[in-house]
Amino acid sequence: MTRAPLIAGVYEFPERKTAKSALEIQAISARAALADAGLAPKDVDGYFTVGTNPGVGPLATVDYLNLNPRYIDGTTIGGSSFVAHVNHAAAAIAEGRCRVALITYGSTSRSSGIAVGTRERIAGEYVDQFEGLYGISTVGLYALVAQRHMHVYGTTGAQLAEIAVACRRHAGLNPVALYREPITIDDVVRSPMISSPLHLLDCCVITDGGGAVVVVHPDLGRDLRKPPVRLLAGAEAIAHTAAGHRDYLVSAAAQTGPRALAEAGVSHDDIDMAMIYDSFTITVLVTLEDLGFCKKGDGGRFVEGGRLGLGGALPVNTDGGGLSSNHPGMRGIFLVIEAVKQLRGECGARQVPDCRVALVHGTGGTLGTRHSSATLILGAT
Amino acid sequence: MAEYTKPLPEITAESRPFWEGCKRRQLLVQRCRACGARQHYPRGVCAACWSDDLEWLPSPGRGRVYSFTVTHRTQARGFRDELPYVLAWVELDEGVQVLTNLVGCDPEKVRIGMEVRVTFEDVNADVSIPRFTPA
Ligand SMILES: [Zn+2]
Numbered sequence: 470m471t472r473a474p475l476i477a478g479v480y481e482f483p484e485r486k487t488a489k490s491a492l493e494i495q496a497i498s499a500r501a502a503l504a505d506a507g508l509a510p511k512d513v514d515g516y517f518t519v520g521t522n523p524g525v526g527p528l529a530t531v532d533y534l535n536l537n538p539r540y541i542d543g544t545t546i547g548g549s550s551f552v553a554h555v556n557h558a559a560a561a562i563a564e565g566r567c568r569v570a571l572i573t574y575g576s577t578s579r580s581s582g583i584a585v586g587t588r589e590r591i592a593g594e595y596v597d598q599f600e601g602l603y604g605i606s607t608v609g610l611y612a613l614v615a616q617r618h619m620h621v622y623g624t625t626g627a628q629l630a631e632i633a634v635a636c637r638r639h640a641g642l643n644p645v646a647l648y649r650e651p652i653t654i655d656d657v658v659r660s661p662m663i664s665s666p667l668h669l670l671d672c673c674v675i676t677d678g679g680g681a682v683v684v685v686h687p688d689l690g691r692d693l694r695k696p697p698v699r700l701l702a703g704a705e706a707i708a709h710t711a712a713g714h715r716d717y718l719v720s721a722a723a724q725t726g727p728r729a730l731a732e733a734g735v736s737h738d739d740i741d742m743a744m745i746y747d748s749f750t751i752t753v754l755v756t757l758e759d760l761g762f763c764k765k766g767d768g769g770r771f772v773e774g775g776r777l778g779l780g781g782a783l784p785v786n787t788d789g790g791g792l793s794s795n796h797p798g799m800r801g802i803f804l805v806i807e808a809v810k811q812l813r814g815e816c817g818a819r820q821v822p823d824c825r826v827a828l829v830h831g832t833g834g835t836l837g838t839r840h841s842s843a844t845l846i847l848g849a850t
Numbered sequence: 851m852a853e854y855t856k857p858l859p860e861i862t863a864e865s866r867p868f869w870e871g872c873k874r875r876q877l878l879v880q881r882c883r884a885c886g887a888r889q890h891y892p893r894g895v896c897a898a899c900w901s902d903d904l905e906w907l908p909s910p911g912r913g914r915v916y917s918f919t920v921t922h923r924t925q926a927r928g929f930r931d932e933l934p935y936v937l938a939w940v941e942l943d944e945g946v947q948v949l950t951n952l953v954g955c956d957p958e959k960v961r962i963g964m965e966v967r968v969t970f971e972d973v974n975a976d977v978s979i980p981r982f983t984p985a
Contacts, residue, residue, distance in 0.1 A: 588926075599890075613919050713888070
Protein backbone atom coordinates (compact mmCIF):
# COMPACT_ATOMS: atom_id res chain seq x y z
CA MET A 470 0.00 0.00 0.00
CA THR A 471 1.78 3.18 -1.15
CA ARG A 472 -1.01 5.28 0.34
CA ALA A 473 -1.22 3.24 3.52
CA PRO A 474 -3.97 4.08 6.00
CA LEU A 475 -2.56 5.47 9.24
CA ILE A 476 -3.05 4.55 12.86
CA ALA A 477 -3.26 8.02 14.32
CA GLY A 478 -4.14 7.46 17.97
CA VAL A 479 -4.27 4.74 20.59
CA TYR A 480 -5.16 4.40 24.26
CA GLU A 481 -5.12 1.52 26.71
CA PHE A 482 -7.36 1.82 29.76
CA PRO A 483 -4.84 1.32 32.59
CA GLU A 484 -6.96 -0.20 35.36
CA ARG A 485 -7.00 -3.99 35.76
CA LYS A 486 -9.96 -3.98 38.14
CA THR A 487 -12.37 -1.11 37.92
CA ALA A 488 -15.69 0.16 39.22
CA LYS A 489 -16.38 1.65 35.80
CA SER A 490 -18.73 0.01 33.31
CA ALA A 491 -17.70 -1.49 29.97
CA LEU A 492 -19.33 1.51 28.27
CA GLU A 493 -17.52 4.06 30.45
CA ILE A 494 -14.22 2.30 29.75
CA GLN A 495 -14.89 2.71 26.02
CA ALA A 496 -15.84 6.38 26.34
CA ILE A 497 -12.70 7.17 28.34
CA SER A 498 -10.58 5.22 25.87
CA ALA A 499 -12.19 6.80 22.79
CA ARG A 500 -11.70 10.32 24.18
CA ALA A 501 -8.05 9.63 24.97
CA ALA A 502 -7.25 7.90 21.65
CA LEU A 503 -8.77 10.80 19.71
CA ALA A 504 -6.79 13.28 21.82
CA ASP A 505 -3.67 11.19 21.15
CA ALA A 506 -4.38 11.65 17.44
CA GLY A 507 -5.19 15.35 17.75
CA LEU A 508 -8.75 14.69 16.58
CA ALA A 509 -12.15 15.36 18.10
CA PRO A 510 -15.23 13.14 18.60
CA LYS A 511 -17.03 15.03 15.82
CA ASP A 512 -14.35 13.86 13.36
CA VAL A 513 -15.34 10.20 13.75
CA ASP A 514 -17.28 8.92 10.76
CA GLY A 515 -16.52 5.19 10.99
CA TYR A 516 -17.06 2.99 14.04
CA PHE A 517 -15.93 -0.56 14.81
CA THR A 518 -16.53 -2.76 17.85
CA VAL A 519 -17.76 -6.21 18.86
CA GLY A 520 -20.53 -4.69 20.98
CA THR A 521 -21.60 -5.34 24.54
CA ASN A 522 -24.43 -7.78 23.77
CA PRO A 523 -24.64 -10.56 21.20
CA GLY A 524 -26.81 -9.88 18.19
CA VAL A 525 -26.85 -6.08 18.19
CA GLY A 526 -23.12 -5.41 17.90
CA PRO A 527 -22.22 -1.72 18.00
CA LEU A 528 -25.77 -0.36 18.65
CA ALA A 529 -25.38 0.27 22.40
CA THR A 530 -21.91 1.81 22.18
CA VAL A 531 -22.81 4.09 19.27
CA ASP A 532 -25.82 5.24 21.29
CA TYR A 533 -23.85 5.71 24.53
CA LEU A 534 -21.01 7.58 22.79
CA ASN A 535 -23.57 9.65 20.84
CA LEU A 536 -21.79 8.96 17.56
CA ASN A 537 -23.14 9.36 14.05
CA PRO A 538 -20.95 7.07 11.90
CA ARG A 539 -21.57 6.60 8.20
CA TYR A 540 -19.67 3.31 8.25
CA ILE A 541 -20.28 0.65 10.94
CA ASP A 542 -18.64 -2.75 11.48
CA GLY A 543 -19.49 -5.17 14.30
CA THR A 544 -17.32 -8.08 13.20
CA THR A 545 -17.06 -10.55 16.07
CA ILE A 546 -14.59 -13.39 15.56
CA GLY A 547 -13.30 -13.75 19.12
CA GLY A 548 -10.29 -12.02 20.64
CA SER A 549 -8.79 -11.22 17.25
CA SER A 550 -11.81 -9.07 16.33
CA PHE A 551 -10.13 -5.74 16.95
CA VAL A 552 -7.14 -6.69 14.81
CA ALA A 553 -9.60 -7.48 12.03
CA HIS A 554 -11.34 -4.14 12.70
CA VAL A 555 -8.11 -2.31 11.85
CA ASN A 556 -7.94 -4.22 8.57
CA HIS A 557 -11.61 -3.47 7.85
CA ALA A 558 -11.17 0.19 8.75
CA ALA A 559 -8.28 0.38 6.28
CA ALA A 560 -10.44 -1.11 3.53
CA ALA A 561 -13.33 1.25 4.31
CA ILE A 562 -10.98 4.24 4.26
CA ALA A 563 -9.38 3.12 0.99
CA GLU A 564 -12.87 2.86 -0.53
CA GLY A 565 -13.84 6.33 0.63
CA ARG A 566 -16.52 5.05 3.02
CA CYS A 567 -15.04 6.92 5.99
CA ARG A 568 -11.96 8.95 6.90
CA VAL A 569 -11.68 8.70 10.69
CA ALA A 570 -12.38 5.21 12.01
CA LEU A 571 -12.75 4.64 15.76
CA ILE A 572 -12.35 1.16 17.26
CA THR A 573 -13.29 0.61 20.92
CA TYR A 574 -13.37 -2.21 23.45
CA GLY A 575 -14.35 -2.42 27.10
CA SER A 576 -14.92 -5.34 29.46
CA THR A 577 -15.35 -5.95 33.17
CA SER A 578 -14.59 -9.69 33.22
CA ARG A 579 -12.63 -9.52 36.46
CA SER A 580 -15.00 -7.42 38.52
CA SER A 581 -17.92 -9.47 37.17
CA GLY A 582 -16.20 -12.66 38.36
CA ILE A 583 -16.12 -14.32 34.93
CA ALA A 584 -13.71 -17.26 34.83
CA VAL A 585 -12.85 -16.73 31.19
CA GLY A 586 -10.68 -19.80 30.71
CA THR A 587 -12.40 -22.53 32.72
CA ARG A 588 -16.08 -21.67 32.27
CA GLU A 589 -18.22 -23.89 30.11
CA ARG A 590 -17.64 -22.88 26.50
CA ILE A 591 -21.10 -23.14 24.99
CA ALA A 592 -22.19 -20.46 22.56
CA GLY A 593 -25.76 -21.47 21.65
CA GLU A 594 -24.79 -22.94 18.28
CA TYR A 595 -25.96 -26.05 16.40
CA VAL A 596 -22.60 -27.68 17.03
CA ASP A 597 -23.06 -27.50 20.82
CA GLN A 598 -25.05 -30.75 20.75
CA PHE A 599 -21.95 -32.57 19.52
CA GLU A 600 -19.25 -30.70 21.46
CA GLY A 601 -20.90 -29.11 24.48
CA LEU A 602 -21.70 -32.40 26.22
CA TYR A 603 -18.15 -33.23 27.17
CA GLY A 604 -16.99 -30.61 29.66
CA ILE A 605 -15.36 -28.22 27.21
CA SER A 606 -13.66 -25.05 28.36
CA THR A 607 -11.43 -22.59 26.55
CA VAL A 608 -8.30 -23.88 28.26
CA GLY A 609 -9.24 -27.49 27.49
CA LEU A 610 -9.68 -26.77 23.80
CA TYR A 611 -6.20 -25.21 23.62
CA ALA A 612 -4.71 -28.01 25.73
CA LEU A 613 -5.76 -30.52 23.06
CA VAL A 614 -3.42 -28.78 20.63
CA ALA A 615 -0.59 -28.51 23.17
CA GLN A 616 -0.81 -32.23 23.98
CA ARG A 617 -0.61 -33.23 20.32
CA HIS A 618 2.21 -30.77 19.63
CA MET A 619 4.21 -32.42 22.42
CA HIS A 620 3.40 -35.89 21.05
CA VAL A 621 4.27 -35.16 17.42
CA TYR A 622 7.20 -32.77 17.83
CA GLY A 623 8.55 -33.47 21.32
CA THR A 624 7.73 -29.98 22.57
CA THR A 625 8.15 -29.74 26.35
CA GLY A 626 6.39 -27.94 29.16
CA ALA A 627 9.65 -26.09 29.86
CA GLN A 628 9.68 -24.77 26.30
CA LEU A 629 6.09 -23.52 26.62
CA ALA A 630 7.10 -21.97 29.94
CA GLU A 631 9.77 -19.86 28.19
CA ILE A 632 6.93 -17.88 26.64
CA ALA A 633 5.29 -17.15 30.00
CA VAL A 634 8.66 -16.19 31.50
CA ALA A 635 9.40 -13.73 28.68
CA CYS A 636 6.00 -12.10 29.05
CA ARG A 637 6.40 -11.77 32.81
CA ARG A 638 9.80 -10.17 32.38
CA HIS A 639 8.24 -7.60 30.06
CA ALA A 640 5.35 -7.07 32.47
CA GLY A 641 7.94 -6.08 35.09
CA LEU A 642 8.78 -3.13 32.84
CA ASN A 643 5.13 -2.14 32.34
CA PRO A 644 3.83 -0.11 35.31
CA VAL A 645 0.19 -1.05 34.63
CA ALA A 646 0.68 -4.82 34.08
CA LEU A 647 -1.33 -7.04 36.46
CA TYR A 648 1.52 -9.35 37.53
CA ARG A 649 5.04 -7.89 37.60
CA GLU A 650 7.09 -10.20 39.86
CA PRO A 651 9.56 -12.28 37.81
CA ILE A 652 8.85 -16.00 37.36
CA THR A 653 11.04 -18.92 36.31
CA ILE A 654 10.47 -21.90 34.04
CA ASP A 655 10.22 -23.99 37.20
CA ASP A 656 7.49 -21.73 38.57
CA VAL A 657 5.45 -22.34 35.43
CA VAL A 658 5.83 -26.12 35.21
CA ARG A 659 5.21 -26.47 38.96
CA SER A 660 2.10 -24.28 38.98
CA PRO A 661 -1.18 -26.20 39.33
CA MET A 662 -2.27 -28.24 36.31
CA ILE A 663 -5.47 -26.77 34.85
CA SER A 664 -5.98 -28.92 31.77
CA SER A 665 -2.99 -31.06 30.86
CA PRO A 666 -0.45 -30.18 29.63
CA LEU A 667 -1.31 -26.54 30.44
CA HIS A 668 -0.50 -25.26 33.93
CA LEU A 669 -1.94 -22.19 35.61
CA LEU A 670 0.97 -20.03 34.46
CA ASP A 671 0.50 -21.19 30.85
CA CYS A 672 -2.87 -19.40 30.96
CA CYS A 673 -3.69 -15.72 30.48
CA VAL A 674 -4.79 -13.60 33.40
CA ILE A 675 -8.34 -12.33 33.91
CA THR A 676 -8.74 -8.56 34.16
CA ASP A 677 -11.06 -5.71 33.40
CA GLY A 678 -9.91 -3.43 30.65
CA GLY A 679 -10.39 -1.81 27.31
CA GLY A 680 -8.95 0.59 24.83
CA ALA A 681 -9.38 2.47 21.60
CA VAL A 682 -7.61 2.84 18.26
CA VAL A 683 -8.09 5.55 15.62
CA VAL A 684 -7.36 4.73 11.96
CA VAL A 685 -7.40 7.59 9.46
CA HIS A 686 -7.05 8.40 5.76
CA PRO A 687 -3.44 9.15 4.75
CA ASP A 688 -4.49 12.68 3.74
CA LEU A 689 -4.94 13.47 7.43
CA GLY A 690 -1.33 12.53 8.20
CA ARG A 691 -0.10 16.13 8.28
CA ASP A 692 -2.63 17.26 10.88
CA LEU A 693 -1.97 14.61 13.52
CA ARG A 694 -0.48 15.26 16.93
CA LYS A 695 2.02 12.39 16.80
CA PRO A 696 3.93 10.57 14.06
CA PRO A 697 1.37 8.10 12.71
CA VAL A 698 1.96 4.41 12.13
CA ARG A 699 1.41 3.01 8.65
CA LEU A 700 -0.69 -0.10 8.07
CA LEU A 701 1.46 -2.01 5.57
CA ALA A 702 -0.71 -5.15 5.30
CA GLY A 703 -3.65 -7.03 6.78
CA ALA A 704 -4.91 -10.59 6.40
CA GLU A 705 -7.66 -12.71 7.96
CA ALA A 706 -8.66 -16.38 7.97
CA ILE A 707 -10.69 -18.93 9.91
CA ALA A 708 -9.63 -22.52 10.58
CA HIS A 709 -12.31 -24.94 11.81
CA THR A 710 -13.29 -28.55 12.38
CA ALA A 711 -13.35 -29.16 8.61
CA ALA A 712 -16.17 -31.73 8.88
CA GLY A 713 -13.92 -34.00 10.95
CA HIS A 714 -10.78 -33.84 8.77
CA ARG A 715 -8.57 -31.26 10.45
CA ASP A 716 -4.88 -31.01 11.27
CA TYR A 717 -5.18 -29.18 14.59
CA LEU A 718 -1.46 -28.41 14.71
CA VAL A 719 -1.83 -25.94 11.84
CA SER A 720 -3.61 -22.71 12.72
CA ALA A 721 -5.16 -20.07 10.48
CA ALA A 722 -1.94 -18.08 10.93
CA ALA A 723 -0.47 -20.35 8.25
CA GLN A 724 -2.84 -18.57 5.85
CA THR A 725 -2.62 -15.01 7.16
CA GLY A 726 1.14 -14.83 7.81
CA PRO A 727 2.39 -15.43 4.27
CA ARG A 728 -0.35 -13.20 2.80
CA ALA A 729 0.41 -10.30 5.14
CA LEU A 730 4.18 -10.52 4.69
CA ALA A 731 3.84 -10.64 0.90
CA GLU A 732 1.43 -7.69 0.87
CA ALA A 733 3.76 -5.62 3.03
CA GLY A 734 6.78 -6.68 1.00
CA VAL A 735 8.77 -7.55 4.12
CA SER A 736 10.53 -10.70 5.31
CA HIS A 737 10.72 -12.22 8.78
CA ASP A 738 14.12 -10.60 9.33
CA ASP A 739 12.54 -7.17 8.85
CA ILE A 740 10.17 -7.66 11.82
CA ASP A 741 11.59 -5.78 14.83
CA MET A 742 8.99 -6.98 17.31
CA ALA A 743 5.76 -8.97 17.33
CA MET A 744 2.55 -8.85 19.31
CA ILE A 745 1.24 -12.43 19.30
CA TYR A 746 -2.09 -13.27 20.95
CA ASP A 747 -1.19 -15.20 24.10
CA SER A 748 -4.39 -16.65 25.51
CA PHE A 749 -2.12 -19.56 26.42
CA THR A 750 1.57 -20.29 25.87
CA ILE A 751 0.71 -22.84 23.17
CA THR A 752 -1.12 -20.13 21.20
CA VAL A 753 2.14 -18.20 20.79
CA LEU A 754 4.19 -21.27 19.93
CA VAL A 755 1.86 -22.51 17.19
CA THR A 756 1.37 -18.98 15.83
CA LEU A 757 5.12 -18.33 15.51
CA GLU A 758 5.51 -21.58 13.55
CA ASP A 759 2.57 -20.87 11.29
CA LEU A 760 3.64 -17.29 10.64
CA GLY A 761 6.89 -18.82 9.40
CA PHE A 762 9.32 -17.52 12.02
CA CYS A 763 10.51 -21.13 12.29
CA LYS A 764 9.72 -24.48 10.70
CA LYS A 765 6.54 -26.33 11.73
CA GLY A 766 7.39 -28.28 14.86
CA ASP A 767 10.48 -26.24 15.74
CA GLY A 768 8.54 -23.77 17.89
CA GLY A 769 9.74 -25.30 21.15
CA ARG A 770 13.39 -24.87 20.24
CA PHE A 771 12.69 -21.46 18.69
CA VAL A 772 11.35 -19.94 21.91
CA GLU A 773 14.22 -21.28 24.04
CA GLY A 774 17.08 -19.17 25.31
CA GLY A 775 15.18 -15.93 25.70
CA ARG A 776 14.66 -15.30 21.99
CA LEU A 777 11.24 -13.71 22.67
CA GLY A 778 12.54 -11.41 25.41
CA LEU A 779 13.67 -7.81 25.05
CA GLY A 780 17.21 -8.00 23.69
CA GLY A 781 16.41 -11.32 21.99
CA ALA A 782 16.10 -11.84 18.25
CA LEU A 783 12.30 -11.42 18.24
CA PRO A 784 10.85 -9.51 21.21
CA VAL A 785 7.25 -10.62 21.67
CA ASN A 786 4.46 -9.12 23.80
CA THR A 787 6.55 -6.33 25.28
CA ASP A 788 3.62 -5.13 27.40
CA GLY A 789 3.58 -8.43 29.30
CA GLY A 790 0.89 -9.95 27.13
CA GLY A 791 -2.31 -11.62 28.18
CA LEU A 792 -0.16 -13.96 30.24
CA SER A 793 0.90 -11.19 32.64
CA SER A 794 -0.49 -7.74 31.78
CA ASN A 795 -4.18 -7.95 30.93
CA HIS A 796 -6.82 -10.16 29.33
CA PRO A 797 -10.40 -8.98 29.75
CA GLY A 798 -11.67 -11.76 27.43
CA MET A 799 -10.71 -10.33 24.05
CA ARG A 800 -7.17 -9.04 23.77
CA GLY A 801 -6.78 -8.02 20.13
CA ILE A 802 -6.95 -4.27 20.66
CA PHE A 803 -4.01 -4.32 23.09
CA LEU A 804 -1.82 -6.02 20.50
CA VAL A 805 -2.38 -3.08 18.16
CA ILE A 806 -1.93 -0.46 20.90
CA GLU A 807 1.41 -1.81 22.14
CA ALA A 808 2.80 -2.26 18.60
CA VAL A 809 1.88 1.35 17.78
CA LYS A 810 3.58 2.62 20.96
CA GLN A 811 6.70 0.62 20.11
CA LEU A 812 6.79 2.04 16.57
CA ARG A 813 6.42 5.56 18.01
CA GLY A 814 9.26 4.90 20.46
CA GLU A 815 7.11 5.58 23.53
CA CYS A 816 7.72 2.43 25.55
CA GLY A 817 10.43 3.66 27.93
CA ALA A 818 12.12 0.80 29.81
CA ARG A 819 10.52 -1.80 27.53
CA GLN A 820 11.25 -0.03 24.25
CA VAL A 821 12.61 -2.17 21.40
CA PRO A 822 15.54 -0.13 20.03
CA ASP A 823 15.06 1.33 16.54
CA CYS A 824 11.66 -0.35 16.10
CA ARG A 825 10.58 0.19 12.47
CA VAL A 826 8.35 -2.78 11.57
CA ALA A 827 6.00 -4.69 13.89
CA LEU A 828 3.80 -7.71 13.32
CA VAL A 829 0.46 -8.03 15.13
CA HIS A 830 -1.37 -11.34 15.22
CA GLY A 831 -4.72 -11.99 16.85
CA THR A 832 -6.26 -15.40 17.51
CA GLY A 833 -9.97 -15.66 18.41
CA GLY A 834 -12.01 -18.70 19.42
CA THR A 835 -10.13 -21.89 20.26
CA LEU A 836 -7.28 -23.66 18.49
CA GLY A 837 -8.83 -27.02 19.37
CA THR A 838 -12.09 -26.47 17.43
CA ARG A 839 -12.49 -23.28 15.39
CA HIS A 840 -10.67 -19.99 15.51
CA SER A 841 -9.96 -16.84 13.56
CA SER A 842 -6.61 -15.30 12.75
CA ALA A 843 -5.95 -11.69 11.89
CA THR A 844 -2.46 -10.44 11.03
CA LEU A 845 -1.30 -6.86 10.54
CA ILE A 846 2.09 -5.52 9.54
CA LEU A 847 2.70 -2.01 10.87
CA GLY A 848 5.48 0.39 9.96
CA ALA A 849 6.89 3.50 11.60
CA THR A 850 6.86 6.78 9.68
CA MET B 851 -31.46 -43.43 37.07
CA ALA B 852 -29.59 -40.67 38.94
CA GLU B 853 -30.29 -37.18 37.73
CA TYR B 854 -27.98 -36.22 34.85
CA THR B 855 -26.48 -32.79 35.54
CA LYS B 856 -24.23 -32.35 32.48
CA PRO B 857 -25.45 -30.53 29.38
CA LEU B 858 -27.94 -32.41 27.16
CA PRO B 859 -28.02 -32.18 23.36
CA GLU B 860 -30.65 -29.88 21.87
CA ILE B 861 -31.80 -32.29 19.20
CA THR B 862 -33.21 -30.83 15.99
CA ALA B 863 -34.79 -32.41 12.89
CA GLU B 864 -31.40 -32.10 11.23
CA SER B 865 -29.59 -34.12 13.89
CA ARG B 866 -32.38 -36.49 14.99
CA PRO B 867 -31.13 -39.52 12.99
CA PHE B 868 -27.76 -39.28 14.73
CA TRP B 869 -29.33 -39.23 18.19
CA GLU B 870 -31.80 -41.99 17.30
CA GLY B 871 -28.77 -44.04 16.24
CA CYS B 872 -27.13 -43.44 19.61
CA LYS B 873 -30.31 -44.63 21.31
CA ARG B 874 -29.92 -47.92 19.34
CA ARG B 875 -26.22 -47.95 20.33
CA GLN B 876 -25.10 -47.14 16.83
CA LEU B 877 -22.67 -44.34 16.07
CA LEU B 878 -23.74 -42.98 12.68
CA VAL B 879 -21.37 -41.23 10.30
CA GLN B 880 -22.74 -39.34 7.32
CA ARG B 881 -21.54 -40.18 3.81
CA CYS B 882 -22.29 -38.07 0.76
CA ARG B 883 -23.82 -40.00 -2.13
CA ALA B 884 -22.72 -37.28 -4.55
CA CYS B 885 -19.00 -37.12 -3.74
CA GLY B 886 -18.35 -39.93 -1.26
CA ALA B 887 -17.04 -37.67 1.53
CA ARG B 888 -17.62 -38.76 5.13
CA GLN B 889 -18.27 -36.15 7.78
CA HIS B 890 -18.80 -35.50 11.47
CA TYR B 891 -20.49 -33.58 13.06
CA PRO B 892 -23.58 -34.46 11.02
CA ARG B 893 -25.39 -31.71 9.14
CA GLY B 894 -27.98 -31.12 6.41
CA VAL B 895 -25.46 -30.77 3.61
CA CYS B 896 -22.17 -32.38 2.64
CA ALA B 897 -19.39 -30.11 3.85
CA ALA B 898 -17.26 -31.10 0.85
CA CYS B 899 -19.71 -30.40 -2.01
CA TRP B 900 -22.88 -28.96 -0.34
CA SER B 901 -25.05 -31.75 -1.76
CA ASP B 902 -27.94 -32.74 0.49
CA ASP B 903 -27.91 -36.33 -0.78
CA LEU B 904 -26.47 -37.86 2.39
CA GLU B 905 -26.71 -41.33 3.91
CA TRP B 906 -26.15 -42.38 7.53
CA LEU B 907 -23.73 -45.29 7.88
CA PRO B 908 -23.33 -47.21 11.15
CA SER B 909 -19.74 -46.92 12.33
CA PRO B 910 -17.99 -49.84 14.03
CA GLY B 911 -17.16 -47.12 16.57
CA ARG B 912 -13.45 -47.88 16.64
CA GLY B 913 -10.64 -45.42 16.39
CA ARG B 914 -7.60 -43.87 18.03
CA VAL B 915 -6.98 -40.96 20.36
CA TYR B 916 -5.96 -37.98 18.19
CA SER B 917 -5.39 -35.77 21.22
CA PHE B 918 -6.63 -35.43 24.77
CA THR B 919 -6.46 -33.30 27.89
CA VAL B 920 -6.94 -34.28 31.50
CA THR B 921 -9.06 -31.51 32.98
CA HIS B 922 -8.28 -30.64 36.58
CA ARG B 923 -10.20 -27.39 36.88
CA THR B 924 -13.47 -26.46 35.19
CA GLN B 925 -16.74 -24.61 35.59
CA ALA B 926 -18.51 -26.95 33.16
CA ARG B 927 -21.89 -28.16 34.45
CA GLY B 928 -21.84 -31.64 35.93
CA PHE B 929 -18.10 -32.07 35.44
CA ARG B 930 -16.92 -30.23 38.54
CA ASP B 931 -17.76 -33.29 40.64
CA GLU B 932 -15.90 -35.67 38.33
CA LEU B 933 -12.45 -34.09 38.22
CA PRO B 934 -10.15 -35.11 36.71
CA TYR B 935 -11.84 -36.16 33.47
CA VAL B 936 -10.57 -36.64 29.94
CA LEU B 937 -11.67 -34.53 26.96
CA ALA B 938 -10.42 -35.94 23.65
CA TRP B 939 -10.50 -35.82 19.90
CA VAL B 940 -10.91 -39.41 18.66
CA GLU B 941 -10.24 -40.20 15.02
CA LEU B 942 -12.53 -43.00 13.86
CA ASP B 943 -11.15 -45.70 11.56
CA GLU B 944 -13.35 -44.13 8.83
CA GLY B 945 -11.18 -41.03 9.08
CA VAL B 946 -13.42 -38.50 10.84
CA GLN B 947 -12.66 -36.84 14.17
CA VAL B 948 -15.15 -36.86 17.06
CA LEU B 949 -14.90 -34.62 20.13
CA THR B 950 -15.69 -36.75 23.18
CA ASN B 951 -14.74 -37.96 26.64
CA LEU B 952 -12.59 -40.98 27.39
CA VAL B 953 -14.13 -43.01 30.20
CA GLY B 954 -13.46 -46.28 31.97
CA CYS B 955 -9.73 -45.71 32.26
CA ASP B 956 -7.18 -43.98 34.48
CA PRO B 957 -6.77 -40.47 33.03
CA GLU B 958 -3.02 -40.68 33.63
CA LYS B 959 -2.78 -43.77 31.38
CA VAL B 960 -4.34 -42.13 28.31
CA ARG B 961 -1.98 -41.76 25.34
CA ILE B 962 -2.28 -40.31 21.86
CA GLY B 963 -2.68 -43.16 19.38
CA MET B 964 -4.37 -45.41 21.97
CA GLU B 965 -7.08 -47.65 20.44
CA VAL B 966 -10.59 -46.88 21.67
CA ARG B 967 -14.17 -47.94 21.02
CA VAL B 968 -17.47 -46.17 21.44
CA THR B 969 -19.68 -46.70 24.48
CA PHE B 970 -23.08 -45.16 25.15
CA GLU B 971 -24.48 -43.71 28.36
CA ASP B 972 -28.27 -43.70 28.63
CA VAL B 973 -28.81 -40.39 30.36
CA ASN B 974 -32.62 -40.31 30.09
CA ALA B 975 -35.44 -42.00 28.20
CA ASP B 976 -34.61 -40.16 24.96
CA VAL B 977 -30.89 -39.54 24.97
CA SER B 978 -27.82 -41.76 24.91
CA ILE B 979 -24.48 -39.99 24.78
CA PRO B 980 -21.52 -41.52 22.93
CA ARG B 981 -18.17 -41.59 24.69
CA PHE B 982 -15.06 -43.68 24.13
CA THR B 983 -13.23 -46.25 26.22
CA PRO B 984 -10.02 -48.28 25.69
CA ALA B 985 -10.63 -50.97 23.03
ZN1 LIG C 1 -20.39 -34.31 -1.11
